[in-house]
Amino acid sequence: MELDPDRCYDAFTTHDARFDGRVFVGVSSTGIYCRPVCRVRTPRRTVCSFYVSAAAAEAAGFRPCLRCRPELAPGLSAMDASATLAHAAAGLIDAHLADDLSVTSLAGKVGITDRHLRRLFREQFGVAPADYLRTRRLLLAKRLLTDTALPVTEVAAAAGFGSLRALESAFQRNYRMVPSALRGKVRQMAGDGLHFTLAYRPPFDFARLIDFLAGRTILGVEQVAEGEYRRTVRLDGHRGWLRVRPGKTALVVTLSPSLSAVVPAVLAGVRRLFDLDADPLAVLQALGPLAEARPGLRLPGAFDGIEMAVRAVLGQQITVKAARTLAGRFAAAFGEPIETPWAELNTCFPSAERIADLSISQIAERGVISRRAEVIIALAAAVAEARLMLSPGAPVQETIAQLQALPGIGPWTAHYIAMRALAWPDAYPDGDYGVRAALGMCSTREARLQAEAWRPWRAYAVMHLWASLGEAEETPS
Structure with missing residues (x-):
C-alpha cells in the first residue's frame, strides 16, 4: 500500500480519526512513532515518515509512543481478495501470538503458498510476516504490562516470548527499556x-x-x-x-x-464477534440508501466457530426463538459446568471433539430431529479432525464447498456460517425469507441479481435488510 506523505501529514496535524490504524507516523527527531490522533506537539514535516502498519514503523527503527499507544489503534478490514488473504493471516497471528507460528503453517491455513503470503504481507503491511509477528508480540506485552497486574513472567508467556529473559531482551533491543518500566503506580488487581x-x-x-x-x-x-x-x-x-x-x-x-x-x-x-475492524464509511458508500438509516450497523461474527455453526444447523427452517431453545438444551446437556459472577452463566459450550463423540440418539433426545443430529456430528468431526476451519482465516469458497458437501447443509446454512463464523463480508444467503421479504417477496434469483450492486459487502446488506423488517428471522425458503 502506498501512502501520500502530504495527505498523511495533514491527517496528523488535524488528528483525523479516519486515518487511525491506517497510518503510523515516525518522528526521526525522537525515534518515536505515533497514531495520527496523538495529541503531542506536532513535529515538523521534514522529520516525519509514514507507515502502513505498526510493524513497518518498528522495522524502520521507531519505538511506540507511550502517550497515544499504537497497540490501541483500531484494526483494518479487507476490501479486495489480496487484502482479504493478508488480513486473514494477520488475524491468525493476532489470535495465536503465544503459539509457535511459521509462515508455512499460516500460508497453509489461508490456502496459498509461502511466497505468495510474504508478497501479500509486504504489500499490505510493509513488512514480512515474521516482522509483523514480532511487533504484535511486543505490543501485546506492552499492553499487558501497562494495563494489568499480571506477573511479568505471565506476560512473557501470554505474548509468546517463552521466557522472561526473551521478553527482556526483546524490549531492550526494540524499545530500549526494561519491561518493568511500563508498570504504572496504579494497576488493576x-x-x-x-x-x-x-x-x-x-x-x-x-x-x-x-x-x-x-x-x-x-x-x-x-x-x-x-x-x-x-x-x-x-x-x-x-x-x-x-x-x-x-x-x-x-x-x-x-x-x-x-x-x-x-x-x-x-x-x-471479541473483535470478531463485534466486527470491530469494520470500515463503516466504506460499507455506506457501497450500499448507499440501504445503509443510510443505520450507518453504524455491524456484521455480528462468532466467538466460537463450532458453537455458531451448531446454532446455525439447529436453526434451519425454524424461528430464531425456537433455535435458541434447542441450543440452550444442547449446551446444558453436553457442555461443561462453570462458575461465573452471574448465576445464569454456568455452562461452557461443548468442544468439537465432545460433540463428535455423541450419538445421534443422544442429540435427538434433546428435541433435535435425527437428520440434524447427524449433520451436527459430521460437522463437529470435520472441525475436530482439522479438515474444516470455522474462523476468518479459512479459505472462503473452499470452506463453503466443504460445508455443502456435508449431508443436510445447503447454500443458506453454508453462507450464514460464512457470514458469521468466517466473517466474510460478501456472504449472501439469498434464499433467506427475511431477505426476500425486505425486497418485496421477490424470488431467490431476483434477490441474487439485486444484490450484485452491493458487492463486496452483501453480508452487511443482509443485516440492513433484516433490520428494515425489525427482528431478523433468518429462515431459508
Whole structure:
C-alpha cells in the first residue's frame, strides 16, 4: 500500500480519526512513532515518515509512543481478495501470538503458498510476516504490562516470548527499556478481572448489535443484561468468562483472571464477534440508501466457530426463538459446568471433539430431529479432525464447498456460517425469507441479481435488510 506523505501529514496535524490504524507516523527527531490522533506537539514535516502498519514503523527503527499507544489503534478490514488473504493471516497471528507460528503453517491455513503470503504481507503491511509477528508480540506485552497486574513472567508467556529473559531482551533491543518500566503506580488487581479497551471506527451501533445477539444467546453460555454482553469461555484448556460494555470509541472488555494465558485469542474473538475492524464509511458508500438509516450497523461474527455453526444447523427452517431453545438444551446437556459472577452463566459450550463423540440418539433426545443430529456430528468431526476451519482465516469458497458437501447443509446454512463464523463480508444467503421479504417477496434469483450492486459487502446488506423488517428471522425458503 502506498501512502501520500502530504495527505498523511495533514491527517496528523488535524488528528483525523479516519486515518487511525491506517497510518503510523515516525518522528526521526525522537525515534518515536505515533497514531495520527496523538495529541503531542506536532513535529515538523521534514522529520516525519509514514507507515502502513505498526510493524513497518518498528522495522524502520521507531519505538511506540507511550502517550497515544499504537497497540490501541483500531484494526483494518479487507476490501479486495489480496487484502482479504493478508488480513486473514494477520488475524491468525493476532489470535495465536503465544503459539509457535511459521509462515508455512499460516500460508497453509489461508490456502496459498509461502511466497505468495510474504508478497501479500509486504504489500499490505510493509513488512514480512515474521516482522509483523514480532511487533504484535511486543505490543501485546506492552499492553499487558501497562494495563494489568499480571506477573511479568505471565506476560512473557501470554505474548509468546517463552521466557522472561526473551521478553527482556526483546524490549531492550526494540524499545530500549526494561519491561518493568511500563508498570504504572496504579494497576488493576487480578482478582477484579483483566480490563482492556478495543477501539473501533465510528459510527458503531452497539445497542442494535447486542439486541441482535440477545435474541440468539445460548442459555447458560451467553447473556445480554444491563446493557452489556457476557459469556463463558473455553479455549485451549482454559475456562473463564468475559463481559463487554460500550465506551467512548471503544468497547470495554473484562476477562476473568483464569484467561490470562489466552488473552490474545480471547480479545481476537471479541473483535470478531463485534466486527470491530469494520470500515463503516466504506460499507455506506457501497450500499448507499440501504445503509443510510443505520450507518453504524455491524456484521455480528462468532466467538466460537463450532458453537455458531451448531446454532446455525439447529436453526434451519425454524424461528430464531425456537433455535435458541434447542441450543440452550444442547449446551446444558453436553457442555461443561462453570462458575461465573452471574448465576445464569454456568455452562461452557461443548468442544468439537465432545460433540463428535455423541450419538445421534443422544442429540435427538434433546428435541433435535435425527437428520440434524447427524449433520451436527459430521460437522463437529470435520472441525475436530482439522479438515474444516470455522474462523476468518479459512479459505472462503473452499470452506463453503466443504460445508455443502456435508449431508443436510445447503447454500443458506453454508453462507450464514460464512457470514458469521468466517466473517466474510460478501456472504449472501439469498434464499433467506427475511431477505426476500425486505425486497418485496421477490424470488431467490431476483434477490441474487439485486444484490450484485452491493458487492463486496452483501453480508452487511443482509443485516440492513433484516433490520428494515425489525427482528431478523433468518429462515431459508
